[in-house]
Amino acid sequence: TVAPSTCRYIEDQLRPMNVAVLDAPVSGGRPLAEAGKLSVMVGGAANDFERARPVFESFGSPQHLGPLGNGQIMKLLNNAMLMAHLQLACEAVEVAVAVGLDAEVAERELLAGSGSSAAMRSRIRFRDLDIDHIHEMLAKDHRLFRDVFGPSGAGKTIDRLTVDLLHRMATSEWK
Numbered sequence: 001t002v003a004p005s006t007c008r009y010i011e012d013q014l015r016p017m018n019v020a021v022l023d024a025p026v027s028g029g030r031p032l033a034e035a036g037k038l039s040v041m042v043g044g045a046a047n048d049f050e051r052a053r054p055v056f057e058s059f060g061s062p063q064h065l066g067p068l069g070n071g072q073i074m075k076l077l078n079n080a081m082l083m084a085h086l087q088l089a090c091e092a093v094e095v096a097v098a099v100g101l102d103a104e105v106a107e108r109e110l111l112a113g114s115g116s117s118a119a120m121r122s123r124i125r126f127r128d129l130d131i132d133h134i135h136e137m138l139a140k141d142h143r144l145f146r147d148v149f150g151p152s153g154a155g156k157t158i159d160r161l162t163v164d165l166l167h168r169m170a171t172s173e174w175k
Helices: 003-018 030-033 044-056 070-098 101-112 118-126 130-154 156-170
Strands: 038-042 058-064
Touching: 003 044, 003 070, 030 038, 038 044, 044 058, 070 101, 070 118, 070 130, 070 156, 101 118, 130 156
Parallel strands: 038 058
Antiparallel strands: none
16 A cells, blocks of 8 residues: 555556556455455556556456545555554454453454454454554554644544554553
8 A cells, every 4th residue: 555646646647658657556455465356446547547457357446536636545545444444343252251251252243243354354364463463564654644644633533543443452452
């Protein structure tokens, strides 16, 4: 995930060479990547998107989102929502433990019910990964989110939840 302005900078640099540029971040994680079912969020000229569509379809479901940079904007929204949902998932398990429930049982039941989410699955998966590296990647995405959406005042609730998650991950509160 990069800033939409980075895509436009690359396009400016390559325009004299008559190179078409698309931004096409993906989402879905390893299982969907292995199944060739990633979400592909594409920004750029429509005719360039159509030329590249077969490549994108080889690993996922491409969606053209308009001008160059819009793929990155959608990816930033996607990642910010994951972080906000992850904060809620952590807090739900924390509340369950506070009232005497077992954390693993609470996670299992939350995954089985209507509160199930990709964030809860990520919370569980992150236990086996380098949390400092994950924190670093999410913090980068949060900075980009603020750069893109902050000036307009949009996304204040998502931003607050994301800040809370990053704090949780950076401290001993991460479980």
